[in-house]
Amino acid sequence: MAILDSQGRLFGRISILDIGAVLVIVLVMVGVFLVPGTTGSVAQVGTVTQPVEVQLWTRGLSVADPAGFLEMLKTEGKVNIIIRNQPYGQVELLKVEETPRSIIVAQPDGSALSIPDPRPELGYTLDFIMTVGGEAQITDSGPVLGNSKLKIGTPVELDGKLYNFNTSVIDIKILDSPS
Structure with a gap:
């Protein structure tokens, strides 16, 4: 056989x-x-979370009523945040500060003068800095919100009832944990 x-x-x-x-x-x-895999909640057991404040700078956001939009943001008090296409959830809106747009005008004596930008279309354009706060995991490579590292320059998407726009991180402050 x-x-x-x-x-x-x-x-x-x-x-x-x-x-x-x-x-x-x-x-x-x-x-x-x-x-065993490398994902799952077991890897997050020993991580430390601390409160963080993140400053976001938005430039050139087109809105019909800039003052009304800023007031709406302030009254909502919370904003949904998406980091690198990964939804994190809601963070607290701590502060909203409008930044003025200006232009430089050369003077006859050779000096330069900064004046508010007179272009009428800027009545529908908004520049502002937002400060948001939340809890982040603190790792050796910096703070992590959700599963996304958060660093200066990281693009962030903000989502609300009536808006969705992109912004950029300009500052991160890791605060002491409340005792």
């Missing part, structure tokens, strides 16, 4: 393809149940 017959069966009974399929299934089960 031959070990492998003309139809690809071992000892005339078991197909080599069936053995391969069973072997693949067993390897997948071992990989899923026995080999």
Whole structure:
């Protein structure tokens, strides 16, 4: 009796393809149940969370009523934040400060003078700095909100009932934990 017959069966009974399929299934089960992964909440057990204040600078946001928009932000008091396309959740809006737009005008004596930008279309354009606060995990590489590292220059998306716009981190303050 031959070990492998003309139809690809071992000892005339078991197909080599069936053995391969069973072997693949067993390897997948071992990989899923026995080999530990790097994700999950177990890795977050020993992390330290501290309150952080993050300053965000928004330039050139087009809105019909800039003063009304800033007032709406202040009254809402919270804002949904998305970091690198990863939703974090709501953070507290601590402060909103409008930044003026200005232009430099050369003077006849060679000096320069900064004056408010007189262009009428800037009546619909808003520049402002927001300060938001939340709890972040403090790691060796900096604060982490959700699963996203937060550093100066990180693009952030803000989402609310009537708005969705992008902004950028300009400052991060790690505060002491309340005792």
